[in-house]
Structures are given as C-alpha cells and as structure tokens.
Amino acid sequence: xxxxxxxxxxxxxxxxxxxxxxxxxxxxxxxxxxxxxxxxxxxxxxxxxxxxxxxxxxxxxxxxxxxxxxxxxxxxxxxxxxxxxxxxxxxxxxxxxxxxxxxxxxxxxxxxxxxxxxxxxxxxxxxxxxxxxxxxxxxxxxxxxxxxxxxxxxxxxxxxxxxxxxxxxxxxxxxxxxxxxxxxxxxxxxxxxxxxxxxxxxxxxxxxxxxxxxxxxxxxxxxxxxxxxxxxxxxxxxxxxxxxxxxxxxxxxxxxxxxxxxxxxxxxxxxxxxxxxxxxxxxxxxxxxxxxxxxxxxxxxxxxxxxxxxxxxxxxxxxxxxxxxxxxxxxxxxxxxxxxxxxxxxxxxxxxxxxxxxxxxxxxxxxxxxxxxxxxxxxxxx
Amino acid sequence: xxxxxxxxxxxxxxxxxxxxxxxxxxxxxxxxxxxxxxxxxxxxxxxxxxxxxxxxxxxxxxxxxxxxxxxxxxxxxxxxxxxxxxxxxxxxxxxxxxxxxxxxxxxxxxxxxxxxxxxxxxxxxxxxxxxxxxxxxxxxxxxxxxxxxxxxxxxxxxxxxxxxxxxxxxxxxxxxxxxxxxxxxxxxxxxxxxxxxxxxxxxxxxxxxxxxxxxxxxxxxxxxxxxxxxxxxxxxxxxxxxxxxxxxxxxxxxxxxxxxxxxxxxxxxxxxxxxxxxxxxxxxxxxxxxxxxxxxxxxxxxxxxxxxxxxxxxxxxxxxxxxxxxxxxxxxxxxxxxxxxxxxxxxxxxxxxxxxxxxxxxxxxxxxxxxxxxxxxx
Numbered sequence: 001x002x003x004x005x006x007x008x009x010x011x012x013x014x015x016x017x018x019x020x021x022x023x024x025x026x027x028x029x030x031x032x033x034x035x036x037x038x039x040x041x042x043x044x045x046x047x048x049x050x051x052x053x054x055x056x057x058x059x060x061x062x063x064x065x066x067x068x069x070x071x072x073x074x075x076x077x078x079x080x081x082x083x084x085x086x087x088x089x090x091x092x093x094x095x096x097x098x099x100x101x102x103x104x105x106x107x108x109x110x111x112x113x114x115x116x117x118x119x120x121x122x123x124x125x126x127x128x129x130x131x132x133x134x135x136x137x138x139x140x141x142x143x144x145x146x147x148x149x150x151x152x153x154x155x156x157x158x159x160x161x162x163x164x165x166x167x168x169x170x171x172x173x174x175x176x177x178x179x180x181x182x183x184x185x186x187x188x189x190x191x192x193x194x195x196x197x198x199x200x201x202x203x204x205x206x207x208x209x210x211x212x213x214x215x216x217x218x219x220x221x222x223x224x225x226x227x228x229x230x231x232x233x234x235x236x237x238x239x240x241x242x243x244x245x246x247x248x249x250x251x252x253x254x255x256x257x258x259x260x261x262x263x264x265x266x267x268x269x270x271x272x273x274x275x276x277x278x279x280x281x282x283x284x285x286x287x288x289x290x291x292x293x294x295x296x297x298x299x300x301x302x303x304x305x306x307x308x309x310x311x312x313x314x315x316x317x318x319x320x321x322x323x324x325x326x327x328x329x330x331x332x333x334x335x336x337x338x339x340x341x342x343x344x345x346x347x348x349x350x351x352x353x354x355x356x357x358x359x360x361x362x363x364x365x366x367x368x369x370x371x372x373x374x375x376x377x378x379x380x381x382x
Numbered sequence: 383x384x385x386x387x388x389x390x391x392x393x394x395x396x397x398x399x400x401x402x403x404x405x406x407x408x409x410x411x412x413x414x415x416x417x418x419x420x421x422x423x424x425x426x427x428x429x430x431x432x433x434x435x436x437x438x439x440x441x442x443x444x445x446x447x448x449x450x451x452x453x454x455x456x457x458x459x460x461x462x463x464x465x466x467x468x469x470x471x472x473x474x475x476x477x478x479x480x481x482x483x484x485x486x487x488x489x490x491x492x493x494x495x496x497x498x499x500x501x502x503x504x505x506x507x508x509x510x511x512x513x514x515x516x517x518x519x520x521x522x523x524x525x526x527x528x529x530x531x532x533x534x535x536x537x538x539x540x541x542x543x544x545x546x547x548x549x550x551x552x553x554x555x556x557x558x559x560x561x562x563x564x565x566x567x568x569x570x571x572x573x574x575x576x577x578x579x580x581x582x583x584x585x586x587x588x589x590x591x592x593x594x595x596x597x598x599x600x601x602x603x604x605x606x607x608x609x610x611x612x613x614x615x616x617x618x619x620x621x622x623x624x625x626x627x628x629x630x631x632x633x634x635x636x637x638x639x640x641x642x643x644x645x646x647x648x649x650x651x652x653x654x655x656x657x658x659x660x661x662x663x664x665x666x667x668x669x670x671x672x673x674x675x676x677x678x679x680x681x682x683x684x685x686x687x688x689x690x691x692x693x694x695x696x697x698x699x700x701x702x703x704x705x706x707x708x709x710x711x712x713x714x715x716x717x718x719x720x721x722x723x724x725x726x727x728x729x730x731x732x733x734x735x736x737x738x739x740x741x742x743x744x745x746x747x748x749x750x751x752x753x754x755x756x757x758x759x760x
Contacts, residue, residue, distance in 0.1 A: 068629070069629055110594045151471075168496075245743055267655065270475050270655060272589055274589075295712060298714065301691065303691075304612055304691055304693065305712075305713065305714045307705050307714045308716055309403055312539045312544035313544045315403075315584070315591070317608075317612050319612045319625060321632035322628055322693045323624070323628070324617065324619075326613055330584050332584045332585045333583075333585065338584075338588060340589070340592050343617075372585065374414075376418075376567065378588070379580045379581055380416070380578055380581070381581070
C-alpha cells in the first residue's frame with residue numbers, strides 16, 4: 001500500500017475513532033467496528049450509513065481488492081472479520097466538463113453469518129455511493145450479484161423486526177410500482193401491514209420503504225430499505241439494523257441464492273435442475289398474459305430472448321450475455337412458470353431473470369421443481 | 383407472380399419456424415407419454431431414426447419389447463391425388479420389417495410385430511385425410527402388411543391449461559397390434575377399445591423438448607439459426623472475449639469461425655448428447671445468417687460469424703402474425719433474424735460483412751448500438 005492510499009484509509013471516520021480508542025492496536029474486530037458505528041450514530045445526528053447486501057461465493061473481500069477496469073483504484077486494509085477499502089473512480093466522459101471527474105471515498109465489507117452473503121457499508125455521501133461504490137461492486141458481476149427481495153419477503157422482514165424489537169413500525173414513505181403500468185405510486189404514513197396489504201390488493205410490488213420504529217410513541221429508529229438489498233440508516237438505535245434487520249435480510253437472501261446455486265444441467269448425467277415460480281392465483285388466463293411475460297423477460301438487460309412458442313402455451317429461451325447462462329422458460333400451468341437452466345447457469349443470471357419476472361409480470365415464490373413421476377392416469381385425465 | 387414483400391417473407395419464415403416447433407412438440411409428447419406410461423416396457427425411443435439399409439428417416443421409432451412402432455407426424459396432406467399418393471407411398475416405404483434401435487449405443491433389434499403410426503396434426507381436416515387414406519387402402523391402391531394406425535393430435539385450449547390431445551381417428555385406422563404388452567397398458571386398449579384421449583401437458587413434455595430441441599425432419603434455417611445464436615455460439619467464445627463483453631458492451635461483435643461439420647459434432651456430443659444434428663442443418667443456418675449479414679462464407683467450408691447481442695438491433699414493427707411474438711416492440715431472436723434476412727432479400731442489399739484481418743479470430747469493436755450498456759453512466 002502506498003502512502004497516498006494509507007493516508008486516505010486513515011481518514012475513514014470510523015477507523016479514526018477506533019484508533020483514538022485504542023492507539024496501539026493494528027487491527028480491530030467487527031464487534032469493535034459496530035461499537036464505533038453505534039457511538040457515531042449516538043453522538044452525531046447527521047451520521048448516515050448505507051449497507052449493501054450482496055451475494056458472492058468464495059472470498060469476496062479478496063476479489064474486490066483486485067479490480068480490473070482501469071477506472072477503479074482500490075486499497076484494502078484487513079481487520080478481524082472485516083476489511084476497509086479506499087476507492088477512487090475516475091469517470092471519463094465527453095459530457096463532463098474537462099472530460100473527467102474523480103469520485104473517491106472509503107467503505108467496509110464483512111462476511112455475514114448467512115452463507116455466501118456479504119455486506120458492504122459506507123458513511124460517505126450519495127455521489128460516492130451511486131457513482132463510486134455501487135458501480136465498483138457492479139464491475140464484478142456475475143461473481144458478485146445483487147440480491148433481490150419480493151414484496152412478501154420484505155413483509156416477512158418487517159414482521160421479524162416488529163417481533164424482535166416489540167416496536168410498532170410506521171412506514172413514512174414508500175415507492176410501489178404496478179406490474180402492468182408505468183409510474184410509481186407514493187405511499188405515506190401508514191403501518192407496514194397496511195402498505196403490503198395495499199400493494200397486494202392493487203397488484204403492485206413494493207420497491208422502497210422508509211420507516212420508523214416507535215416505542216411508547218417515540219421514534220427510536222429511522223431507516224430505509226429497498227428490494228435490491230440497500231439499507232440506509234438515518235437516525236436512532238443502529239443496533240436494530242445490526243442485531244435484527246440485516247441478519248434477517250442476509251438469511252433470507254442466502255436461502256434464495258442457495259436455491260439458485262448449482263442449477264446448471266449436468267452433461268455427464270444429463271440431469272435437469274428446474275426451478276418453479278409459483279403464484280398464489282391464476283396468472284395465465286389469456287394470450288395477453290403470455291405476452292406480458294415475454295415483455296418482462298425482454299427487459300432483462302444484456303440478454304437475448306427467443307420465443308419458441310407463444311400461444312397458447314409459452315416457451316421462451318433466454319441467454320444472459322454476462323456469463324452465457326441459458327434458460328428455457330415455460331408457462332406450465334395457470335399459476336406456474338418453470339425455469340430450466342442449460343449447461344451454464346449462475347446465481348447472478350437466475351437472480352436477474354426472476355427479479356424481472358417479479359417486477360414486470362407478477363411476484364411469486366421460487367421452489368425447486370421435483371423430478372416428476374407421471375403415471376398413466378396423469379395422461380388420461382384433464 | 384408478385385415478388386414477396388418483406389412482411390410476407392418474415393411471416394412465412396416465422397410460420398415455418400412455428401410449424402417445426404409444433405412438430406418438435408408432438409414428437410416430444412409421444413416420447414414423454416411412452417416413456418412415462420410404458421416405463422419398464424419401452425426398450426428405446428429413437429428420436430432420430432435412420433433405417434438401414436434404406437436410410438429412411440421417420441419422425442420416431444419406439445421399441446416396446448416384441449412390438450415396434452414407426453411414427454410419422456404430418457401437419458398437412460396435399461389435396462391432389464398424385465401428391466396424396468406420394469405421401470402414402472412414403473408411409474408404405476416403412477412397411478417392410480426392419481430393425482429398431484434398442485439402446486443408446488446404437489444396437490438394433492427387429493421386433494416380430496411392427497406397426498406404423500401416422501400422427502395428423504391438422505385439426506381442421508384430419509378426419510378427411512384419414513378417410514382418404516382409408517379409401518386408398520380399400521381400393522387397393524395402398525396396401526400395408528404392417529397396420530397403419532391413424533392418430534390425430536389437437537391443441538386443446540378450452541381447459542385452464544392448454545395441452546395436446548391425442549386420439550385415434552375412427553375412420554381409416556387399423557388397430558395397434560400390441561398384444562405382447564400387458565393388457566392394462568396396451569395402446570389399442572386405451573385408444574381403440576376404450577376410445578380414451580391422451581392428454582399431454584407442457585409439464586409432461588418440456589424436459590424432452592429442452593433436451594432434444596430438434597426432431598428428425600430438416601429444420602427451417604431460421605429455427606437452427608436461433609438455436610445456434612442463443613445456445614451454441616456463446617460457448618465458442620474464448621474467456622478473453624467473454625471478459626471483454628462482461629466489462630463492456632455485448633452488442634460489439636466478435637468474429638467466430640465455424641465449420642459446419644465440426645459444430646454439428648460438438649452439438650451432438652456437448653449440447654444434445656446422442657442427438658443427430660446434421661452438418662447440412664448447420665450449413666443452411668449459416669447460409670441463412672449470411673443472408674442476414676451476420677456471417678460470411680470462407681474457403682474450406684468455413685464461415686465467419688459476427689456474433690453479438692442483437693437485442694438492440696433497431697427494427698420497424700413486424701407483421702402481425704397469429705402464433706408468435708412478432709411485434710417489433712418485443713426484441714426476440716426469431717423475429718430479429720427473420721427480418722434481417724427478409725430485409726436483405728426483399729429490399730436493398732445488406733451491407734456486407736467486412737473481411738477479417740490477418741489471423742483467425744479477432745474482437746471487432748464495431749459498435750452497433752449502445753442500447754443496454756449502462757457502463758457509460760457514472
């Protein structure tokens with residue numbers, strides 16, 4: 001690490017505080033780091049932290065310390081259970097005055113207890129978050145994948161939070177989208193159950209939620225979460241994120257990514273490993289429904305779609321140009337979609353495909369499809 | 383004769399694509415039904431039969447112990463007597479006893495009882511066709527020593543879940559002679575005596591369709607081209623080429639050399655194990671892609687494919703066509719390739735693909751359209 005990077009890393013406010021508390025220590029533990037976050041949150045009302053929950057197999061901390069795109073420069077400082085990175089991105093573009101600009105800042109990364117889930121965090125401002133950290137993390141796709149939550153999963157997270165804290169949860173602001181129409185719907189000042197009930201009744205999906213925890217009428221915690229695994233701490237007791245919300249989010253994301261792991265077709269055994277998306281009502285009732293699914297899939301960026309059979313049953317083939325993952329997708333029933341991965345598949349690709357179905361068509365639950373054993377009666381009855 | 387318009391050309395190609403796909407479905411239905419229903423009694427279902435020494439290629443053969451079925455799927459039958467007679471003669475060519483494939487290794491057996499099953503996927507006139515076939519036999523113009531069993535396949539959309547229905551046509555058909563099978567699973571008992579229908583849903587046949595992709599008929603070039611573009615060409619890229627796409631824009635083309643014979647062998651071993659994708663199918667698909675302006679024929683039977691993600695290719699609205707997503711708003715590969723081909727064949731010639739530079743492979747950073755790249759933001 002050169003002097004330039006050393007000085008930048010040293011300026012991270014959480015590290016400065018840790019070194020102030022223990023000047024002789026060379027490394028710090030994740031527990032110590034959280035104590036500092038908690039302290040900062042208590043003493044500085046302007047202190048904000050963003051958490052990004054990610055999926056990555058293997059050593060993500062090591063992987064992201066070696067970025068290949070020249071626009072990124074990174075230095076890592078390893079600690080006990082987490083790493084701190086100093087990141088600089090030079091954005092070169094003709095519409096920027098002078099042809100380029102530089103974004104820099106620091107962020108941390110730790111591995112969650114939940115398998116293959118990592119959390120990146122930063123207390124830097126929104127420009128570093130969006131143009132620096134998020135773009136940096138995206139440059140490691142498909143090895144590092146965003147997580148995606150359904151409205152139902154978000155509801156379960158809030159139920160867990162409510163149960164664990166004994167607090168009332170008030171949604172101060174939310175953004176919902178319709179599966180069928182363009183445009184967002186703003187939702188303000190209701191209980192979280194009302195929000196999710198409203199979304200379900202209106203056939204919308206929940207995209208973002210800003211919320212408060214209320215105890216004895218007082219706001220004890222103020223935060224934000226989105227369906228793509230971004231959580232903002234705004235105010236109050238940050239321990240609610242540390243102890244309850246983030247671990248529950250990581251566990252949920254891990255369960256989904258576990259379903260997406262190792263789904264590729266095996267050449268030696270020729271075993272297919274399909275996944276089903278199951279809906280709680282009939283969603284294929286007309287040809288227009290098939291078209292809506294096709295349109296949703298056509299919106300998976302960096303993908304190619306072939307429609308083999310559109311009507312009356314649906315069979316499409318999708319290629320993900322990120323990593324060559326291929327899928328055959330069938331509407332196999334009025335409330336069921338079957339996704340059959342080809343010889344290449346990835347958590348990243350399956351996550352993208354299912355999220356696009358959930359947003360552009362309908363949200364459902366993902367299940368492993370068991371290998372069916374049909375008998376004569378299955379073919380004789382309608 | 384009026385030259386075919388671009389929209390007519392596109393519609394025709396998509397119709398041919400859809401027709402072949404339906405035949406693949408019907409064969410997959412037969413395979414799934416016989417596999418599930420007759421499991422334990424189905425010795426082997428051959429999806430790509432080639433009967434020695436004649437080299438005849440029916441749509442499938444199924445060996446059920448001592449009983450053999452040779453299957454042919456027909457979507458249309460000609461109206462005229464002479465053309466109709468030729469179709470009957472094709473069926474009659476399967477009439478002599480022959481050996482059936484009995485395992486994956488290619489061993490063969492000759493079952494003592496063999497029948498021919500003709501599956502008519504022609505919902506509006508299968509009864510009329512069956513009746514004419516019966517008349518031909520009654521008049522002695524066509525005689526079969528094997529029984530010619532006539533089935534109709536229809537697509538039932540009345541149910542909540544659409545599915546294929548197979549039933550025996552009451553006129554013109556002979557019985558299945560499958561008495562060597564246990565009584566409860568005999569096709570003649572189910573379809574003939576009990577007059578039951580066999581209902582095959584996507585959940586039954588999808589795994590066969592996904593694994594096999596093709597049937598024994600020559601596919602339309604568009605069908606093979608779509609398969610190659612969405613399932614095969616990506617696997618020919620080097621890790622460096624994939625990495626450049628991952629970091630940049632997959633709408634920048636990569637030059638991929640393809641030899642039809644080599645690629646068909648690769649497909650039959652690595653993509654459709656045990657398949658019978660012919661080199662000629664790959665060649666006609668590559669010639670089709672050449673017509674799309676996406677490939678160039680080189681000496682020594684080699685083609686140079688300009689491979690990229692075509693989802694951003696700008697196209698005007700396509701023709702309205704009943705059974706496929708042909709709306710120009712939906713960027714799907716069947717429509718994209720059909721329109722590229724028809725653009726070049728029915729209007730101004732497509733801009734030729736530039737010759738490659740020295741060396742076999744090169745990354746061509748010729749940007750077509752930066753539609754889905756988000757790497758320029760920041």
